[in-house]
Amino acid sequence: MRFRIPKTFRVAGVEHTVALVEHLVGNDGLKGSFCAFTRSAQIERTLPPSEAWRTFWHEALHAGDDLLKMGLTDDNVERLAIVICELLEQLEVEP
Numbered sequence: 001m002r003f004r005i006p007k008t009f010r011v012a013g014v015e016h017t018v019a020l021v022e023h024l025v026g027n028d029g030l031k032g033s034f035c036a037f038t039r040s041a042q043i044e045r046t047l048p049p050s051e052a053w054r055t056f057w058h059e060a061l062h063a064g065d066d067l068l069k070m071g072l073t074d075d076n077v078e079r080l081a082i083v084i085c086e087l088l089e090q091l092e093v094e095p
Contacts, residue, residue, distance in 0.1 A: 003053040005043060009060055012067040018056065020045040031055045034062040057081040
């Protein structure tokens with residue numbers, strides 16, 4: 001399966017941007033980050049493709065959680081990202 005991280009995505013009708021970065025600011029082992037104020041996600045450029053794809057979904061779920069006030073923990077977000085990626089792979093959906 002080929003993975004392509006989009007430059008933008010929409011959640012609840014709100015557009016968000018995505019940037020692949022060399023190093024996350026203040027990175028303490030994080031693979032990605034989401035900023036609700038700027039409606040943007042950053043993902044480490046050096047991640048293997050499947051890990052970058054899962055990280056994209058993780059950050060997109062944070063965006064949805066912020067807008068829809070679902071109250072998800074980071075652990076919940078990561079588990080949902082894993083499920084989404086596994087389902088897309090089974091369905092052979094290519095981004």
